[in-house]
């Protein structure tokens with residue numbers, strides 16, 4: 668159990684955890700101790716009798732800022748949970764961070780110790796705290812997207828869920844990890860289930876053929892078409908990669924085989 672991948676969340680609302688993480692895939696894995704979760708209440712590290720965690724910003728302006736010394740106490744408490752292990756990845760979830768990607772999720776899920784996620788509230792945390800933990804412990808800042816949430820808890824839940832499903836033994840079908848959107852540098856192909864005809868919409872015949880190579884070719888084409896239409900940024904990167912692979916292959920006298928074929 669102690670060697671399991673551990674997620675530690677620092678929050679002013681510990682009761683929000685495990686929340687949705689107690690259900691479905693993440694919940695089952697949690698129950699089976701394939702990972703573990705701690706929620707640390709930042710308020711427990713307040714220094715005054717009123718349990719104050721925030722104060723007005725220097726220079727004025729709206730809102731309050733979470734105080735460096737209080738959050739530092741909570742981070743130090745989190746650190747003790749990983750004693751004797753490799754350092755976890757410290758993360759501050761913030762709209763100012765690097766956008767979360769599947770590649771980042773993969774790296775985090777491969778950290779043998781796990782992650783510590785700091786959730787901000789109000790105007791966020793004192794920047795010196797972020798700077799200190801970046802310099803001393805390699806803290807990174809991650810954003811869920813270009814919008815502002817009222818707190819980091821939703822971001823932490825999302826981030827942890829994405830990591831947990833990549834942990835060994837969590838998904839029943841391990842292949843699901845490698846065929847999904849972003850894992851093959853494309854969005855996922857279209858998927859259908861029973862009935863074969865619904866609202867006059869018919870499942871493509873090839874998917875019923877049992878011919879695995881034809882099905883793989885259809886899925887590749889579907890994934891390419893969907894990516895091209897919906898995410899020109901991902902398509903461009905994929906197309907460039909494909910062109911350079913083709914050049915390398917033809918230089919060696921080989922032929923290009925699309926990923927996933």
Ligand code: SAM
Pocket residue numbers: 759760761762763785786787788789790791792809810811812813814815816817818819820822
């Ligand atoms: N004043 C901050 C700014 O403009 O960048 C926003 C603070 S927000 C109201 C409060 C907290 O919610 C942040 O400290 C952060 O932890 C979390 N948060 C908000 N939006 C987020 C996002 N897009 N990704 C990750 N965390 C977010």
